[in-house]
Amino acid sequence: MSHDVWVVVEHQDGLAKKISLELLGCARALAAAWSGKVVAFVPGGSTSQVAAALGARGADMVFAAEHPLLQRYTTDGYATVLTEALRADPPAVALFGATSQGRDLAPRVAARLGVGIVTDCTSVGVQDGTLVATRPMYTRKAIGTIRFKETAPRIAVVLPAMYPLPPEQPQRKAEIRSWPVQLDARAIRTTVREVKTIQRETIPLIDADIIVSGGRGMKGPENFALLDALARALGGAVGSSRPPVDSGWVPHDYEIGQTGKTVSPQVYLACGISGAPQHLAGMSGSKHIIAINKDPNAPLLQLADLGIVGDLFQILPKLTDAVKRVKSSP
Ligand SMILES: Cc1cc2nc3c(=O)[nH]c(=O)nc-3n(C[C@H](O)[C@H](O)[C@H](O)COP(=O)(O)OP(=O)(O)OC[C@H]3O[C@@H](n4cnc5c(N)ncnc54)[C@H](O)[C@@H]3O)c2cc1C
Structure with a gap:
């Protein structure tokens, strides 16, 4: 089994979202425990700007999965690409953010692959060589510790703000590879017609x-x-x-x-x-x-x-x- 750790990167306007950078920090610690690589998987319509910045935040390798049909998030499009990628080159673990996108996507990918998933993780670590996650249970009255079975990959959906942002190391570069994407428009059952941004006085x-x-x-x-x-x-x-x-x-x-x-x-x-x-x-x-x-x-x-x-x-x-x-x- 590969010892690599994948981070599924969410991005907007050419910038990785904060949660994805936090996950790179989490992935660094896991990869160090297993002597594996940190791999950032970046689906999107145009990914070069975001991909170029991920080495500085801890990625060893970036897979840029570009396709016009990935320009906007759709459940079918993203789930198809992620499922095929994780089946073709299964890492030890794939980390998703517990965002609306990650919560929609990760369980579908896990179900299609038939592998284990832990959602709303507050930590993901390695104990005695086994992947272990903690998550709140019973409306946060208890914290459960869950051991993953030895499937590949294992999928963890991690809550925001559980890991600090990894410090930026401008001189650090990742190897960037293009990931071949084959998507048929007919496989995507939804059409995103418009994205409306909620106007806020303050940050999200x-x-x-x-x-x-x-x-x-x-x-x-x-x-x-x-x-x-x-x-x-x-x-x-x-x-x-x-x-x-x-x-x-x-x-x-x-x-x-x-x-x-x-x-x-x-x-x-x-x-x-x-x-x-x-x-x-x-x-x-x-x-x-x-x-x-x-x-x-x-x-x-x-x-x-x-x-x-x-x-x-x-x-x-x-x-x-x-x-x-x-x-x-x-
Ligand atoms: C299935 C289900 C899901 C739910 N999901 C959610 C959820 O996701 N999030 C959520 O929040 N709720 C959820 N609820 C509702 C939840 O049960 C509570 O009704 C709700 O959280 C109460 O909101 P509140 O504390 O604002 O109001 P209240 O319980 O009415 O409390 C208002 C408080 O304001 C204080 N107060 C009033 N005036 C002042 C003042 N001038 N200065 C200082 N204090 C003042 C009062 O003393 C009181 O403690 C859910 C309920 C159900 C059944």
Whole structure:
């Protein structure tokens, strides 16, 4: 069996997404344990710019799988290419990001190959020569350790922000090879007609080290401006619990939790969120949790590293001013 570790790279506008770079860091450690190579697999319509940058982040080799039909993500197109590639040259493990694309793609590829998969991994490592992954279970009440069987490849879908970005080494270059892609348009059952980008005041949740999140306690859509202002001052993103999404105060891509996104930023600041298990399922992996709630018995205050009992409408403006003051002081 090959000891190589593949990273399936997601990219946009010629740049690899942050999660894919994090996976290169994870792959480096696995490849070192097995004396294998780190291979970045880059599907897309045009991949030369992104492929050229991956050596500096730890890839030894890059497979550029270019085809006009891969210009935009489709489940059928990408699953066909990945399945054939992993069947033709099976690595020891293939790493996918736990993004909407990775979560859609990886289980299909695993099913078509008939190999094992672990989703929502918080770590992937080698113990006694065996690949082992950890993942949250029972809405994060427990962390399970899962040993993979010796299939090739094994597939791991890794949550964002579990691995630090590998440092950029500009002098480091990867060998770039073109991966032959044969795709028939008739095999792709969906047509992407348009991609609409959601306009946000702040950076996307998935890229954020700091998330400022609001719940039903925000009382209305206009008050999310308080969260935008604080998130901008901190250089973070704004998220929400489910009620603000259900009420149409914020778009669906803000939602964090069981039916929303799973995030694990360095800091998660929850404002007017009670801490229902369905919300905790999406954010309890955050490194530091701060909660503002006027109810001292709110469950999230029990989980938080730092709890502020009080009225968020009084606290948030003061907090934003304090952050701006600290950031502008020499
Ligand atoms: C199948 C299923 C899936 C679900 N998936 C999700 C999911 O993915 N994500 C999710 O979030 N929820 C999800 N839910 C809903 C979940 O059960 C809770 O209803 C929801 O998380 C509650 O949101 P909240 O904390 O914002 O609201 P509430 O529980 O109503 O809490 C509001 C909080 O704001 C506080 N507050 C009010 N005013 C102020 C003020 N002025 N200052 C400070 N604090 C104040 C209150 O004390 C209270 O604690 C799901 C439910 C089901 C059944």
